[in-house]
Amino acid sequence: MTTFLGVPIRRSRDAESPIRGSETFPQAAKRAVDDTRLRRNLGRATATIRGKRQAVVDELPDWEALRDSGSAIKARVMAELPALLEQLEANVTARGGVVHWAADAEEANRIITGIVKSKEVDEVVKVKSMATQEIGLNEYLEEHGIAAVETDLAELIVQLGHDKPSHILVPAIHRGRAEVREIFLNEMTGVAVGLTDDPRELAMAARTHLRRKFLSAKVAISGTNFAIADTGTLSVVESEGNGRMCLTLPETLITVMGIEKILPTFSDLEVFMQLLPRSSTGERMNPYTSLWTGVTPGDGPQEFHLVLLDNGRTNALADEVGRAALHCIRCSACLNVCPVYERAGGHAYGSVYPGPIGAVLTPQLTGIHGHDDVNSTLPYASSLCGACFDACPVKIDIPSLLVELRGRAVDSDRGHGLPTGWDGAMKAAAWVMSDEKRFAAAQKGLAAGRLIARKGQITNLPFPMSAWTGSRNIAAPPRQTSRQWFAETHGDSEGSA
Amino acid sequence: MRIAVVATCLADSLFPDVLKATVGLLERLGHTVVFPRAQVCCGQMHVNTGYLKEALPVVRHHVETFEAAEFDVAVAPSGSCVGSIRHQQAMVARRGGDTALAERATALAGRTYELSELLVDVLGVTDVGAYFPHRVTYHPTCHSLRMLRVGDKPLQLLRAVGGMDLVELPAADQCCGFGGTFSLKNPDVSTAMLADKMGNVLATKAEMCSAGDASCLMHIGGGLSRLKTGVRTVHLAQILASTTEKVYA
Numbered sequence: 001m002t003t004f005l006g007v008p009i010r011r012s013r014d015a016e017s018p019i020r021g022s023e024t025f026p027q028a029a030k031r032a033v034d035d036t037r038l039r040r041n042l043g044r045a046t047a048t049i050r051g052k053r054q055a056v057v058d059e060l061p062d063w064e065a066l067r068d069s070g071s072a073i074k075a076r077v078m079a080e081l082p083a084l085l086e087q088l089e090a091n092v093t094a095r096g097g098v099v100h101w102a103a104d105a106e107e108a109n110r111i112i113t114g115i116v117k118s119k120e121v122d123e124v125v126k127v128k129s130m131a132t133q134e135i136g137l138n139e140y141l142e143e144h145g146i147a148a149v150e151t152d153l154a155e156l157i158v159q160l161g162h163d164k165p166s167h168i169l170v171p172a173i174h175r176g177r178a179e180v181r182e183i184f185l186n187e188m189t190g191v192a193v194g195l196t197d198d199p200r201e202l203a204m205a206a207r208t209h210l211r212r213k214f215l216s217a218k219v220a221i222s223g224t225n226f227a228i229a230d231t232g233t234l235s236v237v238e239s240e241g242n243g244r245m246c247l248t249l250p251e252t253l254i255t256v257m258g259i260e261k262i263l264p265t266f267s268d269l270e271v272f273m274q275l276l277p278r279s280s281t282g283e284r285m286n287p288y289t290s291l292w293t294g295v296t297p298g299d300g301p302q303e304f305h306l307v308l309l310d311n312g313r314t315n316a317l318a319d320e321v322g323r324a325a326l327h328c329i330r331c332s333a334c335l336n337v338c339p340v341y342e343r344a345g346g347h348a349y350g351s352v353y354p355g356p357i358g359a360v361l362t363p364q365l366t367g368i369h370g371h372d373d374v375n376s377t378l379p380y381a382s383s384l385c386g387a388c389f390d391a392c393p394v395k396i397d398i399p400s401l402l403v404e405l406r407g408r409a410v411d412s413d414r415g416h417g418l419p420t421g422w423d424g425a426m427k428a429a430a431w432v433m434s435d436e437k438r439f440a441a442a443q444k445g446l447a448a449g450r451l452i453a454r455k456g457q458i459t460n461l462p463f464p465m466s467a468w469t470g471s472r473n474i475a476a477p478p479r480q481t482s483r484q485w486f487a488e489t490h491g492d493s494e495g496s497a
Numbered sequence: 498m499r500i501a502v503v504a505t506c507l508a509d510s511l512f513p514d515v516l517k518a519t520v521g522l523l524e525r526l527g528h529t530v531v532f533p534r535a536q537v538c539c540g541q542m543h544v545n546t547g548y549l550k551e552a553l554p555v556v557r558h559h560v561e562t563f564e565a566a567e568f569d570v571a572v573a574p575s576g577s578c579v580g581s582i583r584h585q586q587a588m589v590a591r592r593g594g595d596t597a598l599a600e601r602a603t604a605l606a607g608r609t610y611e612l613s614e615l616l617v618d619v620l621g622v623t624d625v626g627a628y629f630p631h632r633v634t635y636h637p638t639c640h641s642l643r644m645l646r647v648g649d650k651p652l653q654l655l656r657a658v659g660g661m662d663l664v665e666l667p668a669a670d671q672c673c674g675f676g677g678t679f680s681l682k683n684p685d686v687s688t689a690m691l692a693d694k695m696g697n698v699l700a701t702k703a704e705m706c707s708a709g710d711a712s713c714l715m716h717i718g719g720g721l722s723r724l725k726t727g728v729r730t731v732h733l734a735q736i737l738a739s740t741t742e743k744v745y746a
Binding site: 025026029030033034039339340343344377379380381382383384385386387389390403405406407408409410411422426427429430432433434435436439443446457459464465467468470471472473474475477478480481482483484485486487490 | 504506508509510511512513514515516517520530532534535536537538540542543544545546547548549550551552554555557558562585592639640642643644670671672674675676677679680681682683684685686687688689690691715716718719720722723
């Protein structure tokens with residue numbers, strides 16, 4: 001176990017982890033920015049969801065109070081997490097469920113695969129779930145001869161396209177309908193050859209495909225949006241009804257939940273049932289809310305397993321930034337309002353958790369190991385415009401968390417290896433900017449910029465300022481600085497008469 | 498009132514017209530302006546790049562400089578610098594173990610305002626008697642909008658400007674992509690954001706794009722200049738300072 005600023009990191013630096021990328025953010029983002037089709041798909045989709053969200057948020061007079069409630073409930077959850085989890089375990093068990101505790105992805109995958117194998121099936125249906133994405137469950141099951149069929153339409157598109165999700169809520173947001181048609185034709189059995197890219201036709205093809213799976217599945221695997229400690233109730237909130245089919249038809253249901261997904265009481269759900277649909281899909285209420293408590297003889301799955309997943313969460317909980325990030329309810333509102341996400345797309349973040357919250361969560365769950373670690377570029381994947389903080393239904397101050405993580409990324413490098421260009425530049429700038437005489441001297445140096453300017457504009461600078469002049473001019477330095485002008489016009493005294 | 502200007506390191510060095518306009522405007526409104534000579538920078542660049550330890554002497558220098566000056570309120574023609582003074586300086590001091598400095602920074606931040614805040618909230622004016630006969634659009638800058646919550650104060654001031662055709666900017670609240678060193682660390686994404694911002698500016702057919710932050714204008718203006726659009730940038734202070742007798746832009 002290594003230690004990062006007092007926070008023990010249990011996970012390895014496994015580049016294959018679904019929550020750890022293998023490329024720096026700027027590298028991966030460049031590819032996305034150059035892909036005009038991707039940019040168009042993302043721009044259109046995020047603008048639509050943004051508009052819908054704003055409209056339904058604006059109609060609630062108590063939206064800010066709801067956000068405060070959501071934030072307060074989450075703070076309580078974090079403070080009382082161990083007790084709440086034990087309460088949940090007791091109530092789920094009392095109602096006929098079986099609770100499993102998994103410290104990491106490997107353990108969770110092993111538990112789930114064991115249950116599936118004991119049912120002697122080679123196919124399971126799945127409800128869209130970030131927790132199972134996070135642990136790479138589908139791939140693990142596949143290695144053990146079990147096919148996991150995603151039933152959420154967007155997740156199905158991603159799965160059939162041998163692709164990775166690029167959004168928490170809309171995993172296929174980066175795909176246009178022509179691409180979806182192509183994927184269905186190539187990967188789905190029994191699709192009509194005349195399939196067009198009409199959304200209705202595509203949906204009907206998916207429905208036919210999925211019906212076959214629902215009706216034959218013996219085991220279903222889901223995540224959960226909220227688990228309620230005082231009743232032992234689990235819930236899934238969704239738009240398509242496919243989740244409900246999985247949750248009710250098979251004989252065995254396995255639910256995987258990140259341990260932070262818990263709510264203390266049933267009445268807390270009221271707050272989140274208002275916050276979540278509005279923030280994520282821009283709906284007043286989501287179309288399907290499924291709630292189940294243990295097992296009910298003669299109705300629904302007769303065997304229920306709940307896997308409580310840690311996977312770095314207790315480590316994150318011990319840390320101020322991590323604890324704040326664990327408030328996240330995976331609504332993806334921050335992704336949809338983020339101008340960086342809109343241009344770079346989800347894959348650039350290298351994790352199943354993309355966007356602003358992903359830039360906080362990913363380094364929290366998997367650590368930042370020096371400036372060579374791709375995770376160290378994630379806290380910088382933001383212009384700190386603050387739109388994510390405004391949109392967050394539980395008021396996670398993402399920009400401040402990103403600044404703190406930047407600080408830690410820099411601090412963790414201190415005294416190790418050679419200083420980077422940024423280290424040198426920032427140290428020099430701090431020296432110059434903490435003394436007016438040094439600053440005035442540096443301002444004189446700027447005057448040289450006038451020599452390379454054309455018509456008052458500089459168009460080409462050497463590295464690293466070439467990053468600026470690659471696409472932007474910069475005005476030539478003026479003949480006189482502000483302070484020189486003030487001294488000249490207002491005399492040596494500090495004030496005007 | 499005796500008003501101290503926070504020149505900001507960027508506008509001090511590269512955009513003196515912004516300071517000239519800020520001083521000209523405040524003096525026209527009958528106030529005394531002081532320029533604490535030792536001032537340099539608020540520390541925002543270091544903080545936002547993660548160099549919080551390096552930001553500490555910069556913050557200390559800012560606090561000491563302004564504590565030593567005599568003034569009623571301080572003003573910066575920059576939403577992001579005031580945001581940094583209000584929301585980051587005390588944090589930097591606390592993180593550096595200097596709680597006394599954190600308290601001093603908080604006290605100073607309590608009497609430091611962004612230009613539109615000073616005019617509307619402190620001085621109680623929305624019509625500053627300006628005259629600026631141009632078609633202008635306004636970009637509200639992220640930190641003014643979300644860190645300072647200036648709301649429509651800049652627009653209240655702009656709407657009262659004589660002779661000006663103020664046109665609404667589509668998707669105005671979207672970031673221009675500057676973000677300080679973000680523009681260097683993620684130049685491709687930054688440029689993509691800028692391209693959309695410029696597209697929206699051009700769609701307004703405005704002669705000039707204005708904002709309350711020289712840094713965002715440096716970014717937007719740098720792009721507009723590179724594309725040879727002919728559209729100029731102008732700081733909010735330059736519009737408000739301009740009259741029929743004297744033009745600041």
